[in-house]
Amino acid sequence: MLAFSDSTPPTEEKLKPTGGNESYPALVWRRLKRSWTGMSGLLLVVLLLLMSVFAEFVAPLDPKATDSGFAPPQVMSFHDKDGNFSLQPRVYALAETEELDPVTFQPIVGPDYNNPRLLGFFVKGASYDLFGLIPGDRHLFGTTDGQPVHFLGTDKFGRDILSRAVYGSRVSLMIALTVVFIVTVVGTTVGMVSGYFGGTFDAWLQRFVDLVLAFPQLPLYLALTSLIPVTAPTNVFLAFVIIVMSALGWAQMSREVRGKTLALARIDYVRAAMAVGATDRRIILQHIFPNVMSHVIVSVTLAIPSVVLLESFLGFLGFAVKPPLISWGLMLQDTSTYSVIGSYPWILSPVAFVLITVFAFNALGDGLRDAVDPY
Incomplete structure (x- = not known):
């Protein structure tokens, strides 16, 4: 027998999409939730930020309170x-x-x-x-x-290591987030402007970027941070360290954003915007900036661990944070001699906080890199 199909025209309810249109952030979030490494990194990052913000509540003891000296966990x-x-x-x-x-x-x-x-x-x-x-x-x-x-023991002055590490997360993460924010703003702006305008302006600006990238960073860090007097206030010293790290870190970000901008400036919709008389500011902010944001977000999550490691290294050498402030790098100064490490190995506990922070942001950055990639 012949089967006759229903010739009734589809109603509006049948034509209505079931899922609805998703925005780009919603698509990124949906893809990020599929990555267990990205979600674990996001969870750890949130916990680290909450720990640093509410350090007084999370720390079990006063970080300045002293006891009888070294004590095991x-x-x-x-x-x-x-x-x-x-x-x-x-x-x-x-x-x-x-x-x-x-x-x-x-x-x-x-x-x-x-x-x-x-x-x-x-x-x-x-x-x-x-x-x-x-x-x-x-x-x-x-x-x-x-x-x-004392869950992690005490240092040579009898101060609780866990409480000091919790308070130290505030300074270490504050330095990392501030430096990365400055680096991102300056590097993204310079990179987009240089790649969009091109020509002689781009050539001279990139030679300056090459000059900044050519500096050996570690000796320059030590030289610049040693210029400030030891008697300077703690806030001044901390601000100087942030400025030094930011001044030497923006060039790599600008080079990456410039490469993205050079490719985007030749796309048809950007040329169409130029043809209809759109201003350079509108093209950069409305057409180029949203398309480089995915790369910038991933670069930010991957740059924060580098700054945390750099601050820990400089703090270990005594060139980052001065007392009475507390940071993970400053706490690691107690591990400068092998005899102390051999007798009191628990003073290496701040290393665990650095490792967890680096893993958290790297895992989040890896998950975001896959989530924001349209291909």
Whole structure:
């Protein structure tokens, strides 16, 4: 038998698309969610930023509070001194033992199983002013009785390493984000203007970029940061370090953006905009800038780990942050001698924060690179 098809014209509901039109950010987000590395990097980046913003609340102790000197990390346990299991986590207070350190001949500090300290969340501890305005004494975690606990041990002055690392994330990430912001703004602007106008202007501007790229950066960092007096205020020294890093970092970004702009300036819709009399400013901002943003975003996420590593290295050498500020690089100055590392290996703990930060931003950048690529 012959089958007759329905000749009824399609209604408006049948013609209506089911999914709707997605914007470019929505498409990027949908593709980013498929990458487990990108999402794990995004989660770690969010946690790092929250930790740095709410450092007073996250840190269990006052980073400037001192104790008796080097002390090993206190391990969390779910067992009492008799080995019985308990749902309440605890740590044991540190006390001097009869054994002596073979290097310093000081009594070795070990756990005192007769003095357990129960752990909890949102406990009371050292008072602080959140953002310098909101007073408080609640901390994310710590002991229920307010006694100090050192999950990563203490440094040579008896200061809690974990609390100092949490506070140090604020300075290290602030330096990285500020430097990358300045580098991105200057590099993107110079690159787009140079690639769009071309000609003699582009040739001379690129020779200046070549001059900046030709400088050996590490010796120049050390030379420039050594020019500022040691007695200068901490904020002045920090601003000078940011300016030096930014002045030497924008050239590579501008070279990458220029290459993208040279290709975009020859596309048909840009030439059509020129033909109808669009101004150079409108063409750069409305047609070229949105198309280079995907590359800029990926470059930003990949540049932040480089700045974090550079700040840690310069801080280790003593050319980045000065006390009383705290940064991961400054904390690593205590690891300058092999004897200290051999006797007190827990002072290398800030390295873990640097590694996590570098992995987080690199993973996020790798996921974004795949998500923003239209091909």
